[in-house]
Amino acid sequence: xxxxxxxxxxxxxxxxxxxxxxxxxxxxxxxxxxxxxxxxxxxxxxxxxxxxxxxxxxxxxxxxxxxxxxxxxxxxxxxxxxxxxxxxxxxxxxxxxxxxxxxxxxxxxxxxxxxxxxxxxxxxxxxxxxxxxxxxxxxxxxxxxxxxxxxxxxxxxxxxxxxxxxxxxxxxxxxxxxxxxxxxxxxxxxxxxxxxxxxxxxxxxxxxxxxxxxxxxxxxxxxxxxxxxxxxxxxxxxxxxxxxxxxxxxxxxxxxxx
Amino acid sequence: xxxxxxxxxxxxxxxxxxxxxxxxxxxxxxxxxxxxxxxxxxxxxxxxxxxxxxxxxxxxxxxxxxxxxxxxxxxxxxxxxxxxxxxxxxxxxxxxxxxxxxxxxxxxxxxxxxxxxxxxxxxxxxxxxxxxxxxxxxxxxxxxxxxxxxxxxxxxxxxxxxxxxxxxxxxxxxxxxxxxxxxxxxxxxxxxxxxxxxxxxxxxxxxxxxxxxxxxxxxxxxxxxxxxxxxxxxxxxxxxxxxxxxxxxxxxxxxxxxxxxxxxxx
Numbered sequence: 001x002x003x004x005x006x007x008x009x010x011x012x013x014x015x016x017x018x019x020x021x022x023x024x025x026x027x028x029x030x031x032x033x034x035x036x037x038x039x040x041x042x043x044x045x046x047x048x049x050x051x052x053x054x055x056x057x058x059x060x061x062x063x064x065x066x067x068x069x070x071x072x073x074x075x076x077x078x079x080x081x082x083x084x085x086x087x088x089x090x091x092x093x094x095x096x097x098x099x100x101x102x103x104x105x106x107x108x109x110x111x112x113x114x115x116x117x118x119x120x121x122x123x124x125x126x127x128x129x130x131x132x133x134x135x136x137x138x139x140x141x142x143x144x145x146x147x148x149x150x151x152x153x154x155x156x157x158x159x160x161x162x163x164x165x166x167x168x169x170x171x172x173x174x175x176x177x178x179x180x181x182x183x184x185x186x187x188x189x190x191x192x193x194x195x196x197x198x199x200x201x202x203x204x205x206x207x208x209x210x211x212x213x214x215x216x217x218x219x220x221x222x223x224x225x226x227x228x229x230x231x232x233x234x235x236x237x238x239x240x241x242x243x244x245x246x247x248x249x250x251x252x253x254x255x256x257x258x
Numbered sequence: 259x260x261x262x263x264x265x266x267x268x269x270x271x272x273x274x275x276x277x278x279x280x281x282x283x284x285x286x287x288x289x290x291x292x293x294x295x296x297x298x299x300x301x302x303x304x305x306x307x308x309x310x311x312x313x314x315x316x317x318x319x320x321x322x323x324x325x326x327x328x329x330x331x332x333x334x335x336x337x338x339x340x341x342x343x344x345x346x347x348x349x350x351x352x353x354x355x356x357x358x359x360x361x362x363x364x365x366x367x368x369x370x371x372x373x374x375x376x377x378x379x380x381x382x383x384x385x386x387x388x389x390x391x392x393x394x395x396x397x398x399x400x401x402x403x404x405x406x407x408x409x410x411x412x413x414x415x416x417x418x419x420x421x422x423x424x425x426x427x428x429x430x431x432x433x434x435x436x437x438x439x440x441x442x443x444x445x446x447x448x449x450x451x452x453x454x455x456x457x458x459x460x461x462x463x464x465x466x467x468x469x470x471x472x473x474x475x476x477x478x479x480x481x482x483x484x485x486x487x488x489x490x491x492x493x494x495x496x497x498x499x500x501x502x503x504x505x506x507x508x509x510x511x512x513x514x515x516x517x518x519x520x521x522x523x524x
Contacts, residue, residue, distance in 0.1 A: 006380045014368035017409065089362050095329045097381055098353045104381075254345060255331045256269065 003099065007107030029116035037062075037124065039188075051193040056132040057220050058189055063124040064144065065187030065212060068151025069180075070121045074114050076156040078106040079163040086166055091253070101250060105163065134220060143215050143229030150211035150232020155180060157242040158206070164242070167249030183208055190216050210235035259433065259465050260303040260326065265335035267296040267321055267489075295321040296332065297489035303482075305432075308459055308466040310480030312473075312515075314524055318489045319469045323435050326467070327357050340432060353382065356426035360438035363418065364425055365410040371421045372406040375428060382429040389428065396424040399454055416447025423454065427464075434458070436468045440475055452478045473511035487524030 015022045041055070050058065085091045085108060094104045134140065162176045183206075186194070191202045191213045202209035211232035218228035270290040295318045303309050313319055324330040325337060328344035328351055337344060342351040358364075365374040379389045397403050400420045410418060419439065426434065436455070440448045452475060458464050468479060476483060477497055485493035493499070503517055 003380055006377055010366055010369055010373055010377050013373055014366060017368045089359065092324070092329050092359075093357075093362070093364055095348065096327050096352045096355070096357045098349045099381055251331075254329065255333075 004103060004107060008110055011110040026116035029114060030120050032117075034120060050189060053190060053193070053220075054133070056128065059124070060128040060132040060134075060219070061190050061212065061216050062188040063121065063128045064147050064216075065151060065184060066117075067121040067125050068148050068211070069155050069184045069187075070114060070118045071148070071152040072155030072159065074110070074118060076106060076159045077114070078109040079159040081109050082163040083166040086253070095254070102160075102246075132220070139226045139229060140219055143219055143226075146229055146232045147211050147215050147219075150235045153236040154207055154211055154238055155183070157239040158183075160239070160246050161242040164245040164249040167253045179206055187212060192217075207235035207238050259305040259307075259340065260301075260467070261336070261338045262302065262326075263300045263336040265296050265299040265322075265325060265332050265337055266294070267318075267325065267330065267332045269293045269295055294489045296325070296335075299335070299486070299489070299491055301484055301491060301494060303465060303467065305465055306459065306463040308455070308468065308479050308481055310476040310483045311467055311469045311486065312471075312476060312483060313486040313492075314519055317487045317524065319486060320437065322486070323357075323437055323467070323469065327355060327435055328352060353429065354431055355433045355435065356429070356431035357435045358422050358426045358437065358439055360419070360436070360441040363410065363422065365418070365421060367411050368409055370407045370409055371402075371413070374410065374421075375406075375425060378425055378428050384429055388430070392428055392430060393424075396427060399457055400424055400450070416443050416450070419443060419447060419451060420454075423451065427458065430462070431464070433465045433467070436466060436470075438470055439468065440470060440472050448472075448475075455479055473515050477511065485518065485522065487519070487522055492522040492524065493518070 037059075049055075053061075082091075082105060085094075085105065090108065091105075094101060094108075097104060129136075129144070158176070158179050162180070165176065187208070191209050192199055199209055199213065202213070214223075214228045214231050217223040218225065269292070271293055297318075299318070299322065311319055311322065321330065325332050326339060326344060328348050331345045339351070340354050342354075344351050365371060366377070375393065378384075384392075397406070400423065402420060402424060405413060405417050405421060408417075410421070413421065423436075423439065439455075440451055443451065455466060455468075456479065459466055466479075468475065470476065480497065483493070483495055483497060483500060484491060500514060500518060503521070504514055509517065
């Protein structure tokens, strides 16, 4: 953990070498996701509800997903640049350092510019929590925390999975973005509205629904069972196969060298 | 120090002939060709020796370095370095080695070199006192005092290579792998790097395995030459053995090397 902090500091120093670029990107990031907010807002301006969810409810759902995604992106996006780490030999360098591989990969790239998005996620979360019309109590507050935590873990797992694929193919991994950036976009609305098939996929294959849909139903009072708030923690199990896949990739890399 | 016996490594490389039709065929069933990067390599290096590991491009030099530094797992063969099997006990083993890849930087590009050094100190968990001592010594020997505060991207190639070598030695490894450390350097920097490697070896008894295409590096540094070609050890001897090939007495080093390669058919 201390080492990660040191990586963090060296990136901060790097960024501050390019002041203007740092602030511009940060503002840019903020505006990009603010757009998404406007999109949701215009839609509800016209329709009022989507499949029984009100504007305030959807906004809460989106802000939670955005928060989880942003956290995962801030800390785990090192995996996103992983294919270039393999092709330029940085990964060889990582292998000759006496530290855990995952920690080092994460430390290679920390995105400060995402803090613009982070800031926005916080603002939106506060706004949507106070405007959702939900009567807050302790279990519900804890549910929000567990949703954000579970979501962060699921997104982080996807980044690890993505990196694992890099050991087998360098190109053509864009499809993975359906699950990461795509999920953030679709996550604007509770996944239930996309139909049964999508919901099943998001429950049993990639557990988006476990940290978004089911606990969300509990939050807004459509379902009453408080244990739904624990489902995001179940979703965290998703990290296990992803890590195993990553390890398998590492051992293959070390036996083929490509 | 290093003991390598019957080391073998085979790569499978997808091959196809030119042409669109062949490309289509390759989409379905691929033909693989096996390339023996390392073919039954054996040698041993005692502690404190500087070994020049030479051979033409694609001979297997980098593969050997990768196996010895624990990056690659070989297909068969025994390899013990410092009592470790490199690819098995990676974390403990790599504490005792330093690696410099001449063509790639290990310094953080945008920050002053000293920041990179301090991060390496944390990665290797070097004690502050011994870090200070090592840094002072390296700064003096490699003449780094002016460079430490400069961002790596603003250093010239020669300056950067001096910093790279220092970075690889901060944790005082017993064994140093240098993969083409003088590539692209001007005469002054080359001499500085060579002189430093000699000093490091003399002062700390560091074992050095050096790959290079610059025979002057070998002449200046290596007490022993291992020639490798097509994955096999072709010659294991001294610089004098190389000189002995010169029957006219007026061949340049590069001509001598070309003659050596020719003799072994690589």
